[in-house]
Amino acid sequence: xxxxxxxxxLATIPVMLVVVLFVFSLLRLAPGDPAAVIAGDYxxxxxxxxxRHQLGLDxxxxxxxxxxxxxxxxxxxxxSIFSNLPVTKLIGQRMEPTLALTLTTMVFAVVLAxxxxxxxxxxxxxxxxxxxxxxxxxxxxxxxxWLGFLLIYTFxxxxxxxxxxxxxxxxxxxxPFLQHIALPTVTLGLVYMALIARITRASVLEVLxxxxxxxxxxxxxxxRDVLWGHALKNASVPIVTxxxxxxxxxxxxxxxxESVFAIPGLGRLTVxxxxxxxxxxxxxxxxxxxxxxxxxxLVVDLTYTLLDPRIRY
Amino acid sequence: MLTADTHAIxxxxxxxxxxxxxxxxxxxxxxxxxxxxxxxxxxxxxxFAPLMFTVDPMELNPIQRLRAPAAGHWFGTDMFGRDIYSRxxxxxxxxxxxxxxxxxxSTGMGMVIGLVSGYNRTMDxxxxxxxxxxxxxxxxxxxxxxxxxxSASVKNVIIAITxxxxxxxxxLVRALVxxxxxxxxxxxxxxxxxxxxxxxxxxIMPNTLAPLIVQGTYIMASAVIIEAYLxxxxxxxxxxxxSWGNIxxxxxxxxxxxxxxxxxxxxxxxxxxxxxNLMGDGLRDTLDPRIARRM
Numbered sequence: 001x002x003x004x005x006x007x008x009x010l011a012t013i014p015v016m017l018v019v020v021l022f023v024f025s026l027l028r029l030a031p032g033d034p035a036a037v038i039a040g041d042y043x044x045x046x047x048x049x050x051x052r053h054q055l056g057l058d059x060x061x062x063x064x065x066x067x068x069x070x071x072x073x074x075x076x077x078x079x080s081i082f083s084n085l086p087v088t089k090l091i092g093q094r095m096e097p098t099l100a101l102t103l104t105t106m107v108f109a110v111v112l113a114x115x116x117x118x119x120x121x122x123x124x125x126x127x128x129x130x131x132x133x134x135x136x137x138x139x140x141x142x143x144x145x146w147l148g149f150l151l152i153y154t155f156x157x158x159x160x161x162x163x164x165x166x167x168x169x170x171x172x173x174x175x176p177f178l179q180h181i182a183l184p185t186v187t188l189g190l191v192y193m194a195l196i197a198r199i200t201r202a203s204v205l206e207v208l209x210x211x212x213x214x215x216x217x218x219x220x221x222x223x224r225d226v227l228w229g230h231a232l233k234n235a236s237v238p239i240v241t242x243x244x245x246x247x248x249x250x251x252x253x254x255x256x257x258e259s260v261f262a263i264p265g266l267g268r269l270t271v272x273x274x275x276x277x278x279x280x281x282x283x284x285x286x287x288x289x290x291x292x293x294x295x296x297x298l299v300v301d302l303t304y305t306l307l308d309p310r311i312r313y
Numbered sequence: 314m315l316t317a318d319t320h321a322i323x324x325x326x327x328x329x330x331x332x333x334x335x336x337x338x339x340x341x342x343x344x345x346x347x348x349x350x351x352x353x354x355x356x357x358x359x360x361f362a363p364l365m366f367t368v369d370p371m372e373l374n375p376i377q378r379l380r381a382p383a384a385g386h387w388f389g390t391d392m393f394g395r396d397i398y399s400r401x402x403x404x405x406x407x408x409x410x411x412x413x414x415x416x417x418x419s420t421g422m423g424m425v426i427g428l429v430s431g432y433n434r435t436m437d438x439x440x441x442x443x444x445x446x447x448x449x450x451x452x453x454x455x456x457x458x459x460x461x462x463x464s465a466s467v468k469n470v471i472i473a474i475t476x477x478x479x480x481x482x483x484x485l486v487r488a489l490v491x492x493x494x495x496x497x498x499x500x501x502x503x504x505x506x507x508x509x510x511x512x513x514x515x516x517i518m519p520n521t522l523a524p525l526i527v528q529g530t531y532i533m534a535s536a537v538i539i540e541a542y543l544x545x546x547x548x549x550x551x552x553x554x555x556s557w558g559n560i561x562x563x564x565x566x567x568x569x570x571x572x573x574x575x576x577x578x579x580x581x582x583x584x585x586x587x588x589x590n591l592m593g594d595g596l597r598d599t600l601d602p603r604i605a606r607r608m
Contacts, residue, residue, distance in 0.1 A: 018446020023458070030462035037462055137594070140534070141587035143541045146561065146579035149568050157569050164569075252453035256542050260565075270454075274461055274548045282458050290449045 001305065008301055012294050019290045023283050024068055028061060038081065038277040051081060055279070077284035082276040087284035090269060097167050098265035102254055104181050105188045110243060113193040117200025117239075118232055124205055132197055139194025144253045148187040148260035155183060165262040188257045192246050199242040203235035210234070236307045244300030251289045335599075345595020351588030355581070359405035370400040370555045382573050389573040391564060400555040401578050407556035408537050408582065411471055412589070415536035418475045420529045423482020424521065428513060430483060431490025441487070444480040452477035452535075453542055460548040467550055470543060474536050485528055489521045523600035530593035534586045541582055557582045 027034050035052035036043070056064050071078065077087035120132035156164040162183055168176040207213065208231055216226045258267030266285055273281035372395060382389040388397035430440040447455075452474075459473040493499060494517065502516050543549030544558025545565075552559060557578040564574025 014442055015445050015449055018443055019449055022443075022446060022450070026458060027462060030459075034462050037464065137590055138583075138587065140590055141583045143538055143545075143558075143561075143579060143582060145542070145545050145565075146575060146583070149565070149572075149575055150579075153568060153572050157572075248451045251451040252539075252542070255453060255457075256545060259546060270457065271546055274457060274546060277461050279458075279461055282454075282461050286450055286454050286458055289451055289454055293451065294449050 004305075005302060008298065012298055015294055016291065019287065019294075020069070020072060023286055024065060027055065027279060027283070028057070028064070034279070038279055040277060054079070054081060072287075077287065078280040080273075080278050080281050082273075082278045082281075087280050090281060091266065091284055091288055094264060094266045094269045096169065096265075097263050098254055098258065098267065100170065100177075101181060101184055101188065101257065101263065101265065102250060104185045105192065105250060105254075106243075108185050109189040109192040109196060112189075113196035114200050114232075114239065116193075117197040118204050118227065120197070120201040121204035121208060121231075122227055124201075129201075132201065136194045136198040136201075139190045139197075142190070144187060144191060144256045145260045147190060148183070148257055151183045151187055152260070167261075167263040167265075184257050184261045184263060187260070188250065188253045191253060192250055195246050195249065196239065196242060200235070200239050203238040204231050207231045207235045233307075237304055240300055240303060240307060244297045247293055247296045251293065342595045342598060344591050345599070348588045348591025348593075348595060351584050352592060355405055355585045355588065356409060358402055359409050362402045362406060368396050368399050370395065370403040371553070372396070388577040389571065391560070391571070391574050392567055397560070397574055397577055400560050401557070401581055404555045404557045404560055404578060405581065405585075407467060407550060407554055408540060408558075408585065411467065411474065411540045411550075411556075412533040412537040412585075414471045415474045415478060416529045416533035418471070419478035419532055420482050420525050422475070423479045424486050424518070424525060426479070427483040427486025427521075428490060428518065431487040431517075432494065432513065437487070440483065444483050447477065448480045448484075450477070453539060456539060456543055457546065457548050460543060465549070465551040467554060470540060470550055473543070474539050478532050478536070482525070482528060482532070485524060486521050489524060490517055493517050493520050527593055527597045527600060530589055530596060534589040534593065537582065537586055537589070 030037070033048070035048050035055065035057055038055075039047045039051050052058050056067060059067070075088060077091070079086055080090060083090070116132050116135075120129040123129050152164055155162045163180055166180055168180045170177045213226060213230055216230050217223065221230075254265070255267035255270050257263070258265045259271050262268070266288070269281065270285050272278070273285070374390070374393075374395070382397075388401060390396055391400070426440060430437045455477040456473040459476065460469065463469040463473070499512060499516055502512050507515070540549060540556065541558030541561065544556055545562045547562065549558055549562075550556045552563075560578045561575040564571065567574055
C-alpha cells in the first residue's frame, strides 16, 4: 500500500516532465519566427530583437533548456513580456477567484449530478430517466459562454435578481460572494453535471444487475438503503474517476466563464495574455493548470483504495 | 445426405445482410436519425449558403445597425448593420469544415501512432509517456498556446485543435491493437506466414475502424465547440471570416441591447453539436457488436 502510494506519486514526475518539455519545445518548434509573431503587426524594429532576447531564443537550444529547467526548479516561471512582472506574481494575484469558482462548481455539480444519475438508473426507462438523459446529452451541446449570456440575460437583465458581472471575494461577506458566483457556477457546472450524471447512471445501472443487489433486496432491506448503500457505493469508482478526468473540462470552461462574467481570475489573465501574445504568461498558466489536473487525478487514484477495499496494489 | 443436413442447419444461422441490419438499426434508433438529420440540415445549409436567401455576410450597413429580428433581417443585425442570418448561415461553413477536418486528421494520425505503439514495445514506452503528458494539458489551453504562436487562420485553428485530440485516439487504438494481436485470427494469419505489414493492415487495422468512427464523431462535436471557444477568447479564426464563435464574440458587448446577435449562432451551434453527439451515440450502439447483439 505504502509502496503503491509512493510509486504513484513518483509516476507524476515523468508526466509533468513531458508537459514541461512540450511547453518548452512549442515555442521553439512554432512555424516562422515566434518572436515576430509575439511582437505583432505593429512591431518596431527593435521589439523583435528585444522579445527574442527576453525569451532567451538567441541562445543555443540546449542552453535554453538547461536555463528553463533550472528556473522552473526554483519556481521561476519567467517574466511577462507585456507588464514585465514575474509570471508567478501575476498568477498568484489571480488565483483566488478561479479557485473559488472551480470549487463551488465542483460541489454544485457533484451534489446535483450524482443523485440525478442514481435516480435515472433506478427508474431506468421511465420519463425520469429520459429527462436526465436528455439533460446529459444537451448539457454537452451548448457552448459554456452562450449559456452564461443566456443566464445573464434572463436573471440579470430581464429579472434583475442577480448582479450582471463581477466578483466579490468571500472575505467581503458570504451573501455578496454567493450572489456573484451563482450564475458562473451554474454556467460552468452544467457540462460537468451532464458528464457526471451520465457516468453515474451507467455505472449504477450496471451494479443494479449484480447478484448481491438481488440478495440485499431478498433479505428485505429497505430499497433506499440498497440503492444508496449497496449500489452507489459499488458504482463509486468510475464516478470518482470521471469527477477527476472532468476537471480538464472544468479548467477549459473556467477560462471562458470568467471571461463572460468579468471575473478577475486566471481565465481573464489568459485572455489578456492572448490579446498581447504574452507567451511566458500563457506558458505559466498551462503549467499551473496541468499540474493541478495531474494532482487532482493523483488524489482520485489514491481514493480508489478507500472506496473499494478489493483494490489492492 | 450429410451435405443436405448441414445446409439445412446452416441457413437460418446466416448473418442478415448489412442493408437489413442498417434498416433495423434506424428503426430502433430514432434519436440517431434525428441527430443525423440535424447534421445533414446544417451541412446542406453550409453548402447552399448563397441560395438560402442570404445577402453578403460582410456587407456593412451603418443605418441598419443593431436592428431586432424582423421581416428584412430574420435574425436581426449586428453593430455594423451586417445581417446576422446571412452571417450565421455562412458561419456554418467554417464550423463544419473545422469540425470535420479535426476529426479526420486526429483520427488518422492517432491511428498510425496507435498502431505503432500497440505493436512495438520500445516505441510504446516512449509514445505513451508523451501522450500521458499531452493529455494532462487541458485541450483548450493547449490550443490557445499554439494559436498564440501562429497567425490567426482557419488552417492554424484546425492544427491547434487537432493536436490535443490525438492522444485520446492513440490510447484507443493502442488498447484495441493490444487485445486484437492476441486473437486467434491474428495467430492464424501469422502461422500462415503473413507478413507484419499484411497482419497490420489486413487483419488489425480494419477491426479498429468501427470504434474509431465513433470516436471521430465525438471529436468532431468537441472540435466545433472548441473552435467557438477559441474565437470567443480572441485566439480563433480571423475576424474577417464569419464563424459562429466569431459572431458571438463580436456580439458579447451588446448582450444587453442586442441579445439576438449571440442567440442565433449559439442555437445553430448547439443543434449541430447535439446532432453529431446523438449520431455518435447511435453509431456506438450500431457499430460496437457487443452492444448491438444485446439490442
